[in-house]
């Protein structure tokens with residue numbers, strides 16, 4: 001059961017039309033942003049990839065396009081409608097698996113993946129569950145593997161434009177406001193991640209953070 005302070009366990013209408021809603025909310029800019037994000041990631045032909053909270057599979061398709069047909073790809077989610085959508089979207093990649101599994105529960109992967117990716121999911125967990133998720137990723141990645149977190153950046157919400165304050169405080173969950181105050185690099189260093197790289201988008205409100213398992 002997720003935290004009552006979170007909105008990442010999306011359901012119903014929002015789950016059904018998730019990609020369309022994101023495209024509308026970003027005035028059609030989201031696919032362009034995603035293309036940019038996946039071009040920055042160190043995905044090579046044959047990279048093995050773990051996607052935590054894989055949603056509709058839109059991100060999976062971008063990653064699989066770069067990793068190729070034979071890539072080992074596992075997407076984890078808890079919403080069956082999302083999982084079905086992702087399987088349908090990625091049907092050209094028969095080796096891609098989408099599994100119903102909670103990412104904060106112990107995961108059965110060890111030294112298996114070159115890349116772990118989590119997009120707009122981590123902000124919706126209490127700190128004790130973030131610990132469990134990051135520990136799962138640490139275990140699942142090969143040494144030198146890269147963990148990519150695409151989510152809200154760290155910034156001073158009080159000094160942000162009114163529409164950013166409105167979005168985070170009124171439309172997002174309470175945990176999202178805590179996330180923008182979190183020093184994510186320090187958090188990740190506790191689990192053996194280092195050599196960070198980062199890219200920011202949307203006026204520095206969104207960030208892609210790369211962390212290496214050292």
Ligand SMILES: C[S@@+](CC[C@H](N)C(=O)[O-])C[C@H]1O[C@@H](n2cnc3c(N)ncnc32)[C@H](O)[C@@H]1O
Nearest residue numbers: 008009053054055077078079082102103119120
């Ligand atoms: C905001 S959506 C993001 C989906 C996708 N990562 C993206 O960027 O398009 C959050 C996703 O995380 C999934 N999710 C929420 N809690 C989860 C959990 N505890 N374990 C696995 N997936 C979870 C939801 O079902 C949903 O698909």
